[in-house]
Structures are given as structure tokens and as C-alpha cells.
Amino acid sequence: MPLLRIEGVAKAFGNFRAVDRLSLDIRAGEFFALLGPSGCGKTTLLRMLAGFETPDEGRILLGGKDIAQALPHERPVNMMFQNYALFPHLSVRDNIAFGLRRAGMARGDIATRVDEMVALVKLDGMEKRKPDQLSGGQRQRVALARSLARRPQVLLLDEPLAALDKKLREGTQAELMELQRRLGTTFIIVTHDQEEAMTMASRIGVMDAGRLRQVATPRNLYEAPSSRWIAEFVGDINLFSGEITSRENNRLKVATRGAGTLVVSELWPPVSNDVVNVAIRPEKVKLSRRAPASEEGGSQAINRLDGVVTDVNYLGGVTTYKVKLESGAMVRSSVANTARLDIDAYLAGQRVVAWFTSDDCLVLEQ
């Protein structure tokens, strides 16, 4: 039995179905991310877990007990709000102690716990300050300490890092992961930032239009997306639509409109439809000046596409290229800048061969 089981939960606002019969299991100690574009229902789902919205149908089982209709203060779940929602009239100490006082804890125990939380989020010396005397990063820590103080079974985090700047966000990501590992609390985070979800979460659920499109580890989500929508939503990808012309030795030959016939390794589960998309991530598309020898792909088949470089974008760590094929289709390639000097760089207008192995391709149904 998982710690949290969401069973056929639905919530509509008027005619808009925010969450549409969604089911999901979350294990104890997981760092789970709900990822999706804005308006996909991820925040509504989180608010139903917190108790701020009640589902129209379905059950939410926490440790086997249905809490779908319970009020927020009756749930062993706490939430960290996107804007932190710190009480402006209370000091840092009183903010953190707020939930403990409501739980009827003894004075001495509250003091001990607050000190513990203050140390945990490294806010020593700030206890007497009011929220408006803190920086953005410090407020975020107070919010985190306050929501963790009651030792909830599940901590819900609504876009916890959205208000921080990029540098601070990266550091905070690492601290959140470290904290989660140390406490063992189940974290459920809502975010629209895929990098954030990929970095922190052990599993990611991608939502769209109130439904879960795929639940997978970050690696599987990226390398084995279950649909074209996921492949396009998570990261960047080249897509060629076409039709399967032969299937032999776990290899498919796909006649594509833009890139001729491509050889693709068949993945599990096999595709049933013949009309498919061949998908390849840009960093798996290599470029060379002349066609690579077939040994380079080892035992795999190599797909070669001739074209002309049209766009070069130098981004520091990588350079992205756009290559126009003879058919007019575009292929994007991203190449790591492993050398400081630009001996490997290609120029716009240069003729190149874009190539990739059959194993690096994905076959996705429409």
C-alpha cells in the first residue's frame, strides 16, 4: 500500500474540468514532481491534497484513510505556498511556532522544535525579525521551516522556487533535496519548470488538461516518452512523420516525408500502427564534414542526412545548429563545446552530414 493513493479524483469549476478522474500512487519518502503547463490542473490537485478544494468525485487515501472531505487542519499534510504566505504580523519564531501552538504542544517542546527548525534551514539569529526584514531567500526558508515544523507525513510545495533568481534557485534545489533525504518526508512539488522537476524529483508526473500523461523517472521521461506530446513537452526533439515499410530483427524501416528512409530500433512495447513519428533528441544528432564510416555506430545502423547549416547558436556549454535537409526539412543538433578553440565549429552555409544511430531514435505513435 502506498502512502498516498489518489483514486479517480475529479474537480470541475463550472464547465472547466480542472482535474479529470486522475489516479496516482505516491510511496512514502518519495520526492514527487507534478509537472505541466499552466492551467493543466496541477495546482488544483495539490490544493485538493491540502484540503483547500474538495474533489467532486474520487478518493484520496493517506495511509489507508480517505481524507478527500477532511478540512485542511484535520490532515497530517502541510503546504509551502508559492508566495510563502508568511504572517506579516508575526516574527520568524512565531511564524514557525504557529502550527505547533495550534497542535497544543507544550511550551518547552515548541521552543526546542523551533530552534531545531531554525538550525535546519540555517536561519540562526533571524528569529526576532519580521518577514519584511528578510530577503527573498530567507523568506523561502522561513516558509519551509514553518511547513516542516509539524512533521507532516506529506509536504506539498507549490512552485517553491519560482520567486527566487536563477543562482539562488540552483543552490536551494540542492538544499531541498538534501533536506528531503535527511528527513525522509514525502515531498510533492508542483512546478512548470522541467529542469527543476528533473533535478530534484525521483519521479515526475506530467499533467495536461487535468489528466496525467505519463508518470516516470526523469530519465525515462526524457529518453522514453510515452507519446509525441510528452516528447515535445519535455526538452527539445526532432520529429519526422512517416510510415513503417519493413520490420525485421527488431529493426524498423520508416519512410519519412522529410528525411528519407530511417532505420530505427524497435522499443518495447512494439508499435501497432504503421503511421508513426521518428523522434530524435538534438544532442544525439552528430554532425560531421563527411559521411561517418559505418563502424562509428558499432553494431547499430546509422542514419545519414545531408544538409546545409542555416543557424548557429553558441550558448556557452553547447552550440545548437539548424541543418536544412535537401527535402527542406530542418534538423536540430546540439553539440557540446568540449574544446575551448573553435576547430570543431561549423559555419552557416557549410555542407554537413547529420547522423544518428538507430538506437537513439524513438518511434512514437501519432
Added chain:
Amino acid sequence: MARAVTSMTRFNITALALGLAFLYLPIVILVIYSFNASRLVTVWGGWSLRWYVEFFNDRAMMEAAWMSLLVAGLSATLATVLGTLAAIGLARGERFRGRTLFSGMLYSPLVMPEVISGLSLLLLFVALNAERGFWTVTVAHTTLTMCFVTVVVQSRLTSLDRSLEEAAMDLGCDPVRAFLLVTLPLILPAIIAGWMLAFTLSLDDVVIASFTTGPGSATLPIRIYSEVRLGVKPEINAICTLMIALITVLIVAASLASRISSAQGESGAPL
């Protein structure tokens, strides 16, 4: 551009002085003449506190003043309770049918001519066969001032982040305690400002009070009004000066309270 606006040119100073003089010269003259030693209102007879002493010895005037303070205090308190509840209902309640109509109706006393409000209240009290006096004035003033409290408190509530209440509930408060522990302390400056506004409005109202009061329960403005018709006594100047002082203090306090309230909304500090 900014310099031209902020710097005090001769024209600006003149305009400001004329405007202020137009507004405050009559009041300044009234205040000065309240310290007049002469029995004649228009003749200056040297400085004196004589008329203040006279006022404090005038039993009828003192009774009217006491009555006014009592009516203002009670009606302001009632209006604050009712107005705050209305503000909470409008700002926090679920969207219900006719909500816009309700808020429009709540604000109608803001724009309704006082004569009409007074007359309709009089008709109501007559129809109810209520004896006119202290209670009818108090009720009338409550209906007049409640909408002002609602406006002040509602604007504070709508600027208040709703997730604060949710956070309180998340941390173990039922909705009532979330309101008492988080929302109420944060809107308290607005409530206090609303009370002071209601108090001053009640204190200087003549029109509605004249419709709804009865024999033996005249408020101070009504008393002054009836005395002035028989000729202005210098004593009136003294009373008016005291009222101006009281109202000024309350208005300044109310605006300070609402400034604290809005500063809190921006930066999250109580002071």
C-alpha cells in the same frame, strides 16, 4: 518635468495659499472668536476662556454634547461590527447571485441625499410606532455610517493575500481561528479607521438626526442649530472649536491607521 512639478514656484504657493484660505479662514475666525472676551460676537474684546467656562456650566448644552458622544460611540461600534461583517461577506464569500446588487445597495447611503435617508427612516420609525429618541438616532446613524466602514474594511480585505488564511488553516486552525489569529490582526487598522470615520460622521450629522430624534434627546449639532436660530452666542464658538479639535484628532488618527494598514499590505510590516 519632475522639477517643475515638485519645486514651489511663486504661482504654486499663491494657489495653495488661496485654496487653504478659502477652506480654513472661516474656521480660523471661529476658533479665534471662541477666545473672545466680548459678549458681542462681532466685536473683539480681548482674549478669554470665558465662553468655555460658560459652556461647561450650561447643563442643556453639556447634556446634548454627552448625548452626541454616546450616540456617536454606540452607532460607530454597531456600524463597525455590521460593516466589517458585510465587508467579509462581500470580499470572502462565495460568488452568489445578486452579489453586485448587494454591494451596490450597501453603498447607496454614500450617494443618497441625507434628506431622503432621514425622511425614509422617519417614516419607518413612525410605521413601527417606535418612540423617537436616543435609540432611533443611534439606529439611523448606524445605517448611515455602516457603508463607510464596509468600504474601508473591504478594500483592506481584498488587498490581503488569501493564502495567509489558507496557511493558517493548513497549520491547524479551523476557519474561525484562522480569521481571529491571522485575518483580524491584519485588518484591525482598517477596522479602527472605519470606527473613527463612523464616529465623526455621526458626531456632526444634523440632517438625519433632526428627522429621527425626539424631544429631550437632541444631539449637540441639533442643539447648536436651534440656538443659532435665536442668535449666535459666543458660547457656540467655543463648542464648535472643541468639536473641531476632537474631529481633527480622530480624522488624523483614522488616516494614520489606514496608512499603517496599507503599508502593511505592501511590505508586510505592522509598523
